[in-house]
Amino acid sequence: MVVGDVTTGTEVLVVGGGPGGYVAAIRAAQLGLDTTLVEKDAYGGTCLNYGCIPSKALISATDVAHRAGDAEHMGVFANPAVDVEAMMEWKDGVVTRLTRGVESLCENAGVELVDGVATFTGENEARVAHSGEGQGSETIAFEHAIVATGSRPVTVPGFEFDGERILSSKDALALESVPESLLVVGAGYIGMELSTVYQKLGCDVTVVEMLEEALPGYDQDVTDIVRGRAEDVGVDFYFGEAASGWEEREDADGIRVRTESTAQDGDGDEEVAVEEFNADKALVAVGRRAVTEDLGLDALGVETDENGFIPTDDQARTEQEHVFAVGDVAGEPMLAHLASKEGEVAAEVIAGEPSALDYQAVPAAVFTDPEIGTVGMTAAEAEEAGFDPVVGQMPLRASGRALTLDEKEGFVKVVADAESEFVLGAQIVAPEASELIGEVGLAIEMGATLEDMAATIHTHPTLTEAVHEAAMAARGEAIHTANR
Structure with a gap:
């Protein structure tokens, strides 16, 4: 049976059920707004179903196997057997549980x-147009719309995805x-994360x-540090x-x-060199573009702008x-947690709340080995913004907890303004950097100073002590590393 076209109405129409869209919908409903969320694929969006969550599940699983098989120097002798099919089933179970959770919420x-x-x-x-054959369609009238359609992988000409x-x-x-x-193809965060996953599973990457x-x-x-670990x-x-x-x-195997590279010959003319690489498959990970x-x-x-993104202001509002x-449709940085915050702000603005976005303390993480966590400004960015930056650094090789984790490569770097000591940013390369950066x-969000961080007692032995020591180092008061 074909369901005929109907017309319905709603105060807020959200298009896209990813981390920006479903959070916006929930927040709008919490604020008493009649809210409709339309999703064409799976609730939770790319992040939950095809990106952040499944990739981190595989990263965790492969790290378990790799570390167990590479710990003879710690007195652990093992040769783990990996059942890839079972690993994928476990990963899919995690995704399914979270997807159902989004729908329920x-x-x-x-x-x-x-x-x-x-x-x-x-x-x-x-x-x-409703999902499913013969399900018909409906027209939805709305007072406000939130576009949260996300992004999809960029293709390289001649390298269209075929899944094989x-x-x-x-x-x-x-x-x-x-x-x-x-x-x-591509050494950005997606390429770096997945190349390490498959290398640890025994693939030649x-x-x-x-x-x-x-x-x-x-x-x-x-x-x-991250590149060196991947090479290792x-x-x-x-x-x-x-x-x-x-x-x-030729052998169909x-x-x-x-690939092409350019260089200059002895006369200064540009030469193009061609290289060939054999592989079973190619993963193209050269970026993402907005779905509009x-x-x-x-x-x-x-x-949209010249890059295909929808311009917005600090309330996530478009020209209308x-x-x-x-989320991703609104441009860089393409981060799930930023999408969620933008969704909250959009819903609150629609509801008449005094809400706006503040981008000074948006963290980012790359789940490589070791992880990368960043927030705020680098020293160069701080100087460009007119600050006189001071930097404190704590190397992991001086961290007792890092050494007990068999991790000695990496650091915590804290950037602050020299005169006021206001914390401006940090870069962390370490296990659990994605957690430490918080x-x-x-x-930064609270306007804390180096003194505030230095005066905060941190548990011993933990990796968070490295954050504390970096703040101390920025003040010239480091205890566990030499002051410079």
Whole structure:
């Protein structure tokens, strides 16, 4: 039976059920607004279903196996056997549990959930084609809209995803077996995380990157440690290499990928060199772009910028006063936790609350080995902003807790203003850096000083002591490391 077209109404229409959209919907409903959330795929969005959560589950599982098999110097002798199928089932179970949790939270808050694809057909209405054959469609009239359609992987010309030979990150997180060899195109955070995962599972991983370093945007003292650890477990890197094409190998057993690099000859003329790499599969991880096509933004009266993102102000509002955009669709930085905060702010503004975004203390984390955690400004950024920065650093090799974890590579670096001692930022390369960075984020948000951090007693022995010691070092009062 085909369900006919119907028309319904709502105060707030949220399009996209990822970490920006479902949080916005729940918060709007909490504030007493009649709220409808439309999701075309799976609640929780890319982050929960195909990105953040499944990748971190696999990172955790592979770390367990790798550490157990590489601990002879600690007196532990083991040769772990990895059942990849069982590992993927466990990962999928984690995702399913969280996805169901999102649906339950929305329903308990009073959010109307609609499965389907939404297209704006006017400034105050959208048409939703319901999921499932023969399910029909409906028109939803709304007073306010929150666009939270997220992002999708960027493709490299000639490397369209097929799920077999050319993989997206989503494909790579769902493989039923480990390939013997994998070529990773891109050494950003996704490429670095997944290359280490598959190398630890016994895959021969090669990374090609068109730039000259891994993890562009991070300071070299950060990337050197992470790249070095990846090389230690067997990942091979080739920088300055742009993927240009691929083909099936003659024996139909894998693929051959071509890359190009440029250099100057003795006369100063530019030369192009071509390299070839053999692998079973290629993972293309060169970035993500906003999902805005076929959304009907023209009918909504909203335009994207030159990079395809929807411009917003500090209240997540677009050029249309009644339309908001949150998460990846609103541009960099593409972070799930930032999307959630933007969703909260959008809902509160719609409800008439005095809410706005403050980007000075947005943390970021990369779940490499070791992890990277950053928040606020680097020393260079602080100086550019007009501060006189002072930096305190604590190397992990001087941390008792780090050594008991068999971790001696990494550091905590705290940046503050020399005169006022207000904390401005931090960079952490360490186990659990994603957890440690929260302390500095809170310090920035509260306007704390180095003295505040130094006066706070930290548990011993813990990794958080390194944050405390870095703050002490910035004041020239380090106890466990030499003052400079």
